[in-house]
Amino acid sequence: MKTISKEELRELYYKDFPLWAEINYELLKEKLYELVDWENLLEEIEDMARSDLKACISQLARILEHMYKWDNFRDLAGGKTAGMGWIKSIENARNEILDAFDLSPSLRTKLPNELNIAWRSARRRLYTWLIQNNHRVENFSIPQECPYTYEEAMTRDLRKEIEQ
Known part of the structure; x- marks a missing residue:
């Protein structure tokens, strides 16, 4: 060498x-x-440790975004049958999270603590979606605090709500 x-x-x-x-x-x-080069090596190890958690936070944000759209914007998207894509996206995101848990079980206890970070990301995505779909964002008040619990984000069955 x-x-x-x-x-x-x-x-x-x-x-x-x-x-x-x-x-x-x-x-x-x-x-x-x-x-x-310990300084950069330690930083890289820390980033590696957080990368799987970041991926799970991103998937949780997708779940929260689409749940909020389902609950509040179905009329904008076409009514009662609208939003099937959101349901599929939620189910896929949940599967991605569960796959990550299988590979890294410690994430199961870490992710619930990141709900607020995921919600901040979801809020930004929601406002972007409104703008991209030509809606005036000032007509909508998306809450600062996450309106969902972690448990609800991971287990709520929106398919059952279609039938109601």
Whole structure:
């Protein structure tokens, strides 16, 4: 392995990430801990740990967005039979979350704590949807606080509500 200074390694993080990762891997394998770019390596490990949670938060936001559309905007979308796409999207998002739980069981206890973050994302998506569909956003008041519980987001059966 070619000798590289700590400064060069740190710069490599921004210039050639795959090479930076490969060099750090080799340094760790060879137990040359004093040469490892610890600052960036720790940041990468933290990002890896959060990436699955971020994906679950994004899916939860999709669920909340489409539940809110179902509850409040079906008339805008065509009435009683409208919104089947939203139901399918909710079901798919729930499956994505459950798949993530199978791979990383610790997410099961972490995701419920992220409901408010997911709702903030859902609110932004709802306002964007209104604008994209030529609705005046000032005519709509989407609550700051999430109107759903985590349990409701993960289990509410909207298909049953079609029949009502």
